[in-house]
Amino acid sequence: MAEREQIKKQPSRTETETETEEAAPASTEKGDKLKAELDDLLDEIDEVLDENAEEFVRAYVQKGGQ
Amino acid sequence: MAIVKVLGLETEYGIIIRGSSDPNPIAASSALINAYVAELARRVAWDFEDETPGKDARGFAREGSMPPEVETHLVNAVLTNGARYYVDHAHPEYSTPECANAMDAVRFDKAGERILARSVVAASRILPPGQSIVVLKNNxxxxxxxxxxxxxxLMDRSVPFARIVQRVIPHFVSRQVFTGAGKVGTEASSTLGMEVTFQLTQRADFFEEEVGLETTLKRPIVNTRDEPHCDAQKYRRLHVIVGDANLSEVSTFLKVGTTALVLSMIEDDWFSRAGDRDLTLADPVIAMRRVSYDLSLTRALELADGRTMTALDMQWEHLDLARKYAEDRGLESVGGDExxxxxxxxxxxxxxxxESDPMSLATTLDWVAKYRVINGYRERHGLSWRDPKLAAMDLQYHDVRPEKSLYERLGMERLLTEESVLAAMSEPPTTTRAYFRGKCLERWGSQVAAANWDSLVFDLGTDPLRRVPMMEPLRGTAAHVDALLQGCESPAELLARLGN
Structure with missing residues (x-):
């Protein structure tokens, strides 16, 4: 299924973004690709997340701000 | 004609000491800034074999004749990039130098993040074992x-303030669709009957008035602080407190770029001239939250004249007006055509x-990027929106340490090279008076007794101290003073040639 550029009010796109109209198979492809990217990201992020996240959230208090 | 929208960003960073039984944010903020300044001084001494600690950057007391600020006794450094780095209330704060366009504002704001990150590393070397400082660029x-x-x-003083208030509020309310840094949950007492699991902005929960002087309580959408830091007869400094801290370069660029354009249009009374398109909201304070809570971006806001519009439609109106303005009046006031x-x-x-697919901006805008990763994590692990892990991810998005920052993992679009950001940590912008400030500090830091936004005070070792006023934000640029500075061996010579 051919992809076509989405042009409505969108004069430009960066390379990293995908741009397809709502043609169903393309949309699924796009959805799968985005989901795969997100899965990779979430795998990676599990390693970065703070071990003591809950304790950090509890202790994080900021008074006196503007 | 609208004057050039000289602009700058001030950010109060969140700070916490981990591993301390008695964490003190003021002490931590001071340690952070002092550690950074000390490291710069060491590096200068090493680079130039010159025993002048404080040449690159140093703490300054404000001059006695200037209106004192409440926190005068706290750490206050002025850097060679023209920025101010100081302790404000209980936070480390970084104010960019004056910039003449939105791209420079992004550059110097991003340089501030790198300065904070380096400060965290520098401070870690002097903290007791087991303690560490975490710094977040959020709100x-x-x-x-x-x-x-x-x-x-920077605005023309002759523009009636009432006009600014009337015309800028609709922009401040509706621009949240791209300026928001995203937040899990809500901190407002009323959510207007909406269920808020995630919202577009950090700040919308905290605005209670339309117009006012306050910044710490009853925060107003339009702040009336009138302290221009330049010629007060000619200029006003519009102090905008309604925005989020952005990590996304595109979000920052659009936040200041569109606002500079809208303010230019207000200055030229373009809203009236273009066939009075009045976008006054029926209740702007409520509308702030209504926009922030609406992830679908489709909820209509009530206007004072009875019409209804979505925030996106309001932004399309602003863009349409701005395009016509650009054709008719040009773009000089926002930094030129490019x-x-x-x-x-x-x-x-x-x-x-x-409008068509917000998630396509997942590597462009902060709130979309944050929503995508946190919601993805939530779905993967079957978590409730109230799970503290998600709140922790929200905070960690803003961590200035590159190895900890979630933002840094998301492959976000950049407008600037990292090289130009790193250069902006020490090099001032070339097109405002910040150039003069930064270059004088770089060359003669040990003889600068005080550096303010609108003056430099030299101590030549003779009485009295010598002040150089800088009342025009667009004078003291590289084009104006580079040859002069190159031709001077000492600040005494500089002052003589300035006729001071």
Whole structure:
């Protein structure tokens, strides 16, 4: 299924973004690709997340701000 | 004709010491800044074999004749990039130098993040074992306490303030669709009957008035602080407290770029001239939250004249007006054609994408990026939106340490090279008076007794101290003073040639 550029009010796109109209198979492809990217990201992020996240959230208090 | 929208960003960073039984944010903020300044001084000594600690950057007391600020006794450094780095209330704060366009504002704001990150490393070397400092570029602790990111724009004093208030509020309310840094949950007492699991902005929960002087309580959408830091007869500095701290370069660029354009239009009374398109909201304070809570971007807001519009439609109206303004009046006030058209182009792109497929902006805008990763994590692990892990991810998005920052993992679009950001940590912008300030500090830091936004005070070792006023934000640029500075061996010579 051919992809076509989405042009409505969108004069430009960066390379990293995908741009397809709502043609169903393309949309699924796009959805799968985005989901795969997100899965990779979430795998990676599990390693970065703070071990003591809950304790950090509890202790994080900021008074006196503007 | 609208004057050039000289602009700058001030950011109060969140700070916490881990591993301390008695954490003190003021002490931590001071340690952070002192550690950074000391490291710079060491490096200068090493680079130039010159025993002048404080040449590159140093703490300054404000001069006695200037209106004192409340925190005069706290750490206050002025850097060679023309920025101010200091302790404000209980936070480390970084104010960019004056910038003449939105791209420079992004550059110097991003340089501030790198300065904070380097400060964290420097401070870690002097903290007791087991302690560490975490610094976040965000605006809320998630418990009802907020701290600000303020924008500043130079305006013509002759523009009636009432006109600014009337015309800028609709922009401040509706621009949240691209300026938001995203937040899990809400801290407002009322959510207007909406269920808020995630919202577009950090700050919308905290605004209670339309107009006022306050910044720490009853925060107003339009702040009336009148302290221009330049010729007060000619200029006003519009102090904008309603925005979020952005990590996304595109979000920052659009936040200041579109606002500079809207303020230019207000200055030229363009809203009236273009066939009075009155976008006055029926209740702007409510509308702030209504926009922030609406992830669908489709909820209509009530206007004072009875019409209804979505925030996106309001932004399309602003863009339409701005395009006509650009054709008719040009783009000089926002930094010229190249940057002006870049603002218009990106504004249009972002509005179009928000309308058709917001998630396509997951590597462009902060709130979309944050939503995508946190919601993805939530779905993967079957968590409730109230799970503290998600609140922790929200905070960690803003961590200035590159190895900890979630933002840094997301492959976000950049407008600047990292090289130019790193250069901006020490090199001032070339097109405002910040150039003169930064270069004088770089060359003669040990003989600068005080550096303020609108003056430099030299101590030549003779009485009295010598002050150089800098009342014009667009004088003291590289074009104006580079030859002069190159031709002077000492500040005494500089002052003589300035006729001071």
């Amino acid at each position: 809320s602790d998630g418990k009802g306490n907020s701290y600000g990111t303020h924008e500043n724009y 940057i002006g058209h870049e603002i218009l182009r990106r504004w249009e792109h972002v509005l179009g994408a928000l």
